[in-house]
Amino acid sequence: MFDALSSSLRASLRRLTGSGRISAADLDAGLADIRASLLGADVAAPVAARLLEQIRERAQRSEIVGGLGAGERMLGILHDVLTEVLGGSGRELDLRERPATILLFGLQGAGKTTTAAKLALRLMKEGRRPMLVAADPRRPAAAEQLGILAAGIKVPMHREPVGTPVSEIGTRAIAAARRLGLDVVIIDSAGRTALDDELLEELRELRRVTKPRERLLVVDAAVGQTALAIAQGFSGAAEPTGLILSKLDGDARGGAAISIAGGAGIPVVYVGTGERSEALERFHPDRIANRILGMGDLATLAERVREAEIGPGADPSAEARTKAAEARALRGGMTFDDLLSQLRQMSSLGPIGQVVKMIPGMGGMAEQAEAAVASGELKRTEAMILSMTPETDPSQGREAGKAGEKRSKAPVAEGGDAPEPLSG
Ligand SMILES: Nc1nc2c(ncn2[C@@H]2O[C@H](COP(=O)(O)OP(=O)(O)OP(=O)(O)O)[C@@H](O)[C@H]2O)c(=O)[nH]1
Ligand SMILES: [Mg+2]
Known part of the structure; x- marks a missing residue:
């Protein structure tokens, strides 16, 4: 991005x-x-x-x-x-109410439904109990799409039959959330190719009945310069409290964030960086400014490492293993298994180029790192290491020799990039 x-x-x-x-x-x-x-x-x-x-x-x-x-x-x-x-020190969502209500709106295809699920997943990881609400009174497919996403992340979803006015959808959804003891209600509203009175009226109605403290405008980063006009179009009816910029993983140039935050005074709260429900990042203006200027973003990198270590599916023994590996590396005795696990951890943090860019001074290396992945170099290294015979006891010459022999040959045979002795 x-x-x-x-x-x-x-x-x-x-x-x-x-x-x-x-x-x-x-x-x-x-x-x-x-x-x-x-x-x-x-x-x-x-x-x-x-x-x-x-x-x-x-x-x-x-x-x-x-x-x-x-x-x-x-x-x-x-x-x-x-x-x-970009918004100074950044902004936390105001979720003090029970239930706290978040209204998402934006043009058709902006990414509202996808973002609703991402936000639910994120808030759930933060210990909240969210509910998703399908509030498009016309398109049954909209509720189905949200239903699939909700099931994928195991978050309850509320929907009403086609034709139910949004005011009723809103009222019943809030009542349902209370009944179920859920503390955040995320409302996915309908999109329209252009801003029209009907859409804006629907948003007013949804606001009237659900009183959302957070009203988040979702904008596709690829809209570029028109972003500001879109934000202004929604401002009267919806009074946005924040912006979520979606699809920043594509080739969007990011100017939309600066245009909306700078031109309409709506701070960017999150950015979408992919289609999966995990692909939502908190937006920290100072960190983004660092990244834009090639000053790295260690704070975000550290957070990703922490999430990868403690997130769902994380291996509880990983931390201990990492510590042991660090100790070995300091003594100069890093093993190939250590290297392998480091490579795997790196790739669990996200696309390698994105990761490398967060390291101060490494911004310029991102393309090379991406090229290494694209050319299969990392996979090849992994395959090489896996094909080696583990060294059973370093003190016994024969075993060590055997393993060592295989290791020194592997790079030449597989990678072709180890120095070869010149012949003839
Ligand atoms: N690459 C990428 N794709 C995204 C992102 N967010 C959404 N999408 C994709 O954009 C398309 C539209 O997303 P939706 O969430 O359906 O958009 P919407 O605003 O709900 O659309 P309507 O309800 O039709 O107005 C889908 O194919 C999503 O997978 C993102 O951050 N990155
Ligand atoms: Mg939608």
């Missing part, structure tokens, strides 16, 4: 800092570069203009022109401006 913006912004920064000190002309050229990066990433023009204004003002205030360390200071300014525009 934000890849294009990230690489073009970093290129602008490199140009700005290449010369050590920067002149007024350098600054102008640099700002023009940054503007082009923002527009190229689908940031709405008025929002880009406002950002640029802020960057220029701060650059002047910190007397960057002619001063030393211009590059770092410019990086700092960009980081602060991006963080602020």
Whole structure:
């Protein structure tokens, strides 16, 4: 996510800092570069203009022109401006009520239904008892889709017969949640290709009867510059409290987040990064600004590691094994089994490129890491290790020799990339 913006912004920064000190002309050229990066990433023009204004003002205030360390200071300014525009310190959902109600809305195909399930799964992992509500009064397929997703994550779903007015769907759903002792109600509303009065009226009705404290607009990140207009279209009837940007895993350029947060003042709360119910990430403006500027995102990486270790299906002995492996690695005695388990843990954290990008200074390596996966290099390494004969007792020469022999041959035979002695 934000890849294009990230690489073009970093290129602008490199140009700005290449010369050590920067002149007024350098600054102008640099700002023009940054503007082009923002527009190229689908940031709405008025929002880009406002950002640029802020960057220029701060650059002047910190007397960057002619001063030393211009590059770092410019990086700092960009980081602060991006963080602020994306919502500052980020935002937690307000779920104090019992039941707390979350209304999801957005244009057709934006990802509302998928997101409803993702949100339910996430809140359940956080210890809540959510219920999903199908609130499209016309399309039975909508309720069926939600039903399948709900069953997949084992969350109860409420639906009413086709034609039931949304006000009744809402009222009965809340009553059902109370009866069942559920504490969060997530309402999946109908989508429409264009904003029309009927859709907006439905949202008003749903709000009237369910009083959702959280009203989350779901927008497909790929809509680019029109994101701001979509947000403004919904603002009167629904008064969005937050934005969920879906499909950021695709080739969307992420400008939608900056446009909506900066232009309509609606903070991004979550982003969707895939079709599966697990693919929803909390949105932390400062961490995203770090990622965009290639400064890494260790906090998110650490969270993923923790989730992979303690999440459902995690192996309880994994932590102890990791600790033992770490100790061996420190003594210089890392085994191939250790390497194998590290490789597997890495890949459980998500697509390797995404993971690598979170490590500070490694942003530029993401493509290489992805290429390694695409070419099957990691799988090959795994197969190689699995094909080896385990060393039974290192103190006994024969066994160790046998295992060692197999190990040293494997890379040449399978990977073909181990150094071969030159012959002839
Ligand atoms: N790659 C990717 N696909 C997504 C994401 N979120 C949703 N989708 C896909 O987008 C398509 C539409 O998603 P839905 O959840 O059905 O969208 P909707 O807003 O409920 O659509 P309507 O109810 O018809 O208005 C589905 O194929 C989803 O799998 C995401 O974060 N990443
Ligand atoms: Mg839907």
